[in-house]
Amino acid sequence: MLNMMEGVLRKTTTEVVEACAAKYGFPVSEALRYLGVDEMHIEVSKKEKKIECKPSFPLPFNGEHNKETCQAVRQNNGLYTQCQGTKKHGDYCKSCHELAKKNESGMPEYGTMSQRLATGIYDYTDAKGRKPIHYTRIMNKYKLTAEQVEAEASKFNMTIDVQHFTAPEEPKRGRKPSSEPKEAKEAKGSKGRPKKTAKVIELAEDDEDLFASLVASAHVEDDECEDKEAKEQEKVAKKAALEQEKAAKKAALEQEKEAKKTTKKAPKKEEPEEEETYKKCGEVDGVKYMRSIQTNIVYNFDKYTETEEMHAVGKWENKTIIFDKIADSDSELSDDEVDE
Numbered sequence: 001m002l003n004m005m006e007g008v009l010r011k012t013t014t015e016v017v018e019a020c021a022a023k024y025g026f027p028v029s030e031a032l033r034y035l036g037v038d039e040m041h042i043e044v045s046k047k048e049k050k051i052e053c054k055p056s057f058p059l060p061f062n063g064e065h066n067k068e069t070c071q072a073v074r075q076n077n078g079l080y081t082q083c084q085g086t087k088k089h090g091d092y093c094k095s096c097h098e099l100a101k102k103n104e105s106g107m108p109e110y111g112t113m114s115q116r117l118a119t120g121i122y123d124y125t126d127a128k129g130r131k132p133i134h135y136t137r138i139m140n141k142y143k144l145t146a147e148q149v150e151a152e153a154s155k156f157n158m159t160i161d162v163q164h165f166t167a168p169e170e171p172k173r174g175r176k177p178s179s180e181p182k183e184a185k186e187a188k189g190s191k192g193r194p195k196k197t198a199k200v201i202e203l204a205e206d207d208e209d210l211f212a213s214l215v216a217s218a219h220v221e222d223d224e225c226e227d228k229e230a231k232e233q234e235k236v237a238k239k240a241a242l243e244q245e246k247a248a249k250k251a252a253l254e255q256e257k258e259a260k261k262t263t264k265k266a267p268k269k270e271e272p273e274e275e276e277t278y279k280k281c282g283e284v285d286g287v288k289y290m291r292s293i294q295t296n297i298v299y300n301f302d303k304y305t306e307t308e309e310m311h312a313v314g315k316w317e318n319k320t321i322i323f324d325k326i327a328d329s330d331s332e333l334s335d336d337e338v339d340e
Contacts, residue, residue, distance in 0.1 A: 072096035078133035
C-alpha cells in the first residue's frame with residue numbers, strides 16, 4: 001500500500017514539473033533532481049499508546065489531591081475518592097461534566113475535591129447526606145490484609161492512613177433501656193365461657209370437709225362433661241345442616257337440568273283427529289243403513305237411532321253394500337236402489 005501511494009506521488013509531481021517546464025522553459029530533469037522526486041517516500045508515524053495502570057482493588061482516600069485530573073469526587077464503592085478522568089470541560093472530565101449539568105446546583109453528584117479536602121477522611125457528607133463507608137468493609141469484601149493494601153498502594157506512590165485499618169465500634173442494636181418505671185398491666189381474663197368455680201361446703205369435722213370437697217369436684221366434672229356434650233351436639237348439628245344444604249343444592253341443580261331438558265325438547269303438537277262423518281247409503285228389507293265417508297264401513301242406522309251404538313254390518317264398495325257373514329242381511333243393493 002505504501003509503495004503504491006509513493007508511485008502515485010512521484011507520478012503526480014513529475015506531471016506538475018513537466019507542465020511548469022513547458023510554460024516557463026526550464027529543464028525537466030534538473031527540476032526533478034532538485035526536488036528529489038526519485039527519493040520521495042511516505043513515512044508513517046506510530047503513536048505510542050499509554051497504558052493506564054489501575055489498582056487491582058479499590059484504594060481509600062488518604063488526603064491526596066491531583067490537580068491535573070478531574071476535580072470531581074466519585075463514589076468508588078462508597079469510599080468517595082477523586083475521579084481519575086482527564087479534564088475536558090473546565091475542572092471536570094466529560095462524564096462528570098454531563099452529570100453536573102443535570103443537577104440544579106451545577107455540581108457533580110458526589111461533590112468536588114475542594115469539598116472533600118475541607119473535612120476529615122470519614123467526616124465528609126455529600127449533597128444527599130451520604131457518608132463514606134469504612135475501608136475495613138472493603139478489606140472484608142475482598143479478603144485483604146493491611147500488608148496487601150500497602151503493597152498495592154506503593155505501586156501508585158500512595159501512603160495508606162492507619163485509621164483505615166482500625167474498624168470503628170458499631171453501636172449495639174435495639175431499644176435503649178427506659179429509666180422510667182413501667183406501669184403494671186392489669187391482668188385480662190381469658191376469652192370464652194367463664195369457668196365455673198367449685199363450691200366448697202365447710203363442715204365441723206374433717207371427714208365432712210373432705211366429703212364436701214369431693215362432692216364439689218364431682219359437680220365441676222359434671223359441668224365439664226355437659227360442656228363437652230353441648231359442643232359435640234353443636235358440631236353434629238352444624239354437620240347435619242351442611243349436609244342438608246349440600247343436598248338442597250344438589251336437588252336444585254338436578255331440577256335445573258331437568259328444566260333445561262324439557263325446554264330443549266319441546267312437546268310435539270298433537271294433531272286433532274278428523275271428525276268422522278256419515279251418510280245414508282240405502283234401505284234393505286225395511287232396514288236403513290249408513291256409511292262412513294272416511295272408512296266406507298257400513299252401519300245399521302236404525303239400531304244407531306235406537307241405542308246410539310255403532311253396529312257395523314259390512315263395507316261400501318262400488319256403490320254397493322257388501323254385508324259381512326254375520327250381517328243382518330246377505331242381500332246387496334242394486335244400482336237403482338243406491339241412486340234412490
